[in-house]
Amino acid sequence: MRIEDRxxxxxxxxxxxxxxxxxxxxxxxxxxxxxxxxxxxxPRKHGPTSTIRFCRxxxxxxxxxELPARFEQAIEGVPGSLSSGELVEVEPGRLLLLAxxxxxxxxxxxxxxxxxxxxxPSRQLRAFSDDEGNSWSDWEIVPTAPLTGCSSTGPLLRxxxxxxxxxxxxxxxxxxxxxxxxxxxxxxxxxGGKTFDRRSQVAMHPKHKIYYWDQRLCVxxxxxxxxxxxxxxxxxxxxxxxxxxxxxSLLDDSFDHNTIxxxxxxxxxxxxxxxxxxxxxxxxxxxxxxxxxxxxxxxTGGRRWPRDESLVVYRxxxxxxxxxxxxxVDFKQYWEDMGKWSFxxxxxxxxxxxxxxxxxxxxxxxxxxxxxARIDPx
Numbered sequence: 001m002r003i004e005d006r007x008x009x010x011x012x013x014x015x016x017x018x019x020x021x022x023x024x025x026x027x028x029x030x031x032x033x034x035x036x037x038x039x040x041x042x043p044r045k046h047g048p049t050s051t052i053r054f055c056r057x058x059x060x061x062x063x064x065x066e067l068p069a070r071f072e073q074a075i076e077g078v079p080g081s082l083s084s085g086e087l088v089e090v091e092p093g094r095l096l097l098l099a100x101x102x103x104x105x106x107x108x109x110x111x112x113x114x115x116x117x118x119x120x121p122s123r124q125l126r127a128f129s130d131d132e133g134n135s136w137s138d139w140e141i142v143p144t145a146p147l148t149g150c151s152s153t154g155p156l157l158r159x160x161x162x163x164x165x166x167x168x169x170x171x172x173x174x175x176x177x178x179x180x181x182x183x184x185x186x187x188x189x190x191x192g193g194k195t196f197d198r199r200s201q202v203a204m205h206p207k208h209k210i211y212y213w214d215q216r217l218c219v220x221x222x223x224x225x226x227x228x229x230x231x232x233x234x235x236x237x238x239x240x241x242x243x244x245x246x247x248x249s250l251l252d253d254s255f256d257h258n259t260i261x262x263x264x265x266x267x268x269x270x271x272x273x274x275x276x277x278x279x280x281x282x283x284x285x286x287x288x289x290x291x292x293x294x295x296x297x298x299x300t301g302g303r304r305w306p307r308d309e310s311l312v313v314y315r316x317x318x319x320x321x322x323x324x325x326x327x328x329v330d331f332k333q334y335w336e337d338m339g340k341w342s343f344x345x346x347x348x349x350x351x352x353x354x355x356x357x358x359x360x361x362x363x364x365x366x367x368x369x370x371x372x373a374r375i376d377p378x
Contacts, residue, residue: 001311009370027347028087038085048107052085061372088156095129096193118172154216164189184215200253216271224250229270243270245302271346283346291316316343
């Protein structure tokens with residue numbers, strides 16, 4: 001594998017103060033050859049006024065232009081922030097957008113409750129575009145009840161039969177005194193995203209001692225099949241584990257925790273893609289020293305990932321003042337550090353010619369931009 005080219009998607013260095021931090025990146029490739037990159041934009045990560053923006057490229061990422069669409073942030077009269085704008089082309093020329101909205105009626109509250117360890121009340125929102133993202137329909141709420149503390153987690157999936165799946169995770173809401181219960185899910189639609197009438201569990205530890213955070217999935221070789229990768233955190237050991245992986249299927253969605261395997265890859269969020277002949281590649285953020293974004297590959301279904309076949313795409317000098325290392329993690333402080341990290345959120349998409357387009361955010365604590373790299377996978 002080798003890097004062919006790289007550059008900026010969105011440069012925040014010349015933006016006003018309320019648009020200086022871009023994070024939480026997404027990518028979507030369209031049948032027309034267009035690529036759209038989404039991201040959260042605000043005065044800081046998960047700021048109370050943060051919104052989502054999109055940039056578009058018609059030359060495989062070489063150049064980008066910001067789209068004009070702006071999004072309503074008040075839902076049912078309640079002010080909020082937006083995060084994680086994920087797109088999928090449900091039919092030629094028609095795009096589905098799903099985003100997470102957080103209640104900001106009290107803008108002084110942080111996203112994470114340091115007392116109960118819950119998160120702000122959230123909603124999952126849906127909109128459609130028929131002009132490649134220039135304009136969008138009004139928001140509609142996608143129900144996730146009875147689950148609470150929900151947030152989207154990576155790219156929407158579409159199989160060849162038109163089935164759509166929306167990955168998200170559930171946790172608990174602000175002020176909830178009950179024990180934390182984390183799980184990764186898919187909401188499934190058979191009508192192009194108009195309704196999501198089925199829920200499938202992707203991962204949950206049976207004793208809630210391990211969190212399978214920030215799942216990233218790609219479709220498998222057959223309809224309904226997927227590969228899921230997880231940032232895996234061990235609450236008892238107070239440390240991140242290496243990245244874990246699961247092969248799953250919507251056709252058999254009975255969940256067995258024993259189907260989750262340890263890849264041995266160091267890092268947190270891992271975004272997979274399935275290439276020809278069953279090769280899996282994963283774009284992984286690792287917040288060691290130095291911080292890196294690395295492209296790994298496996299020819300064994302995800303069980304072995306040779307380090308000497310990996311490709312470091314980006315190295316980062318973290319300048320944020322962090323309180324937590326990689327061991328003996330104080331969970332509450334770890335959440336605060338997540339809001340300070342100044343690089344990450346890897347995204348990966350296959351281009352029509354077989355090359356790979358990668359995207360991530362990176363910068364300094366007070367200014368973060370979105371970057372791309374194009375990879376020849378070999």
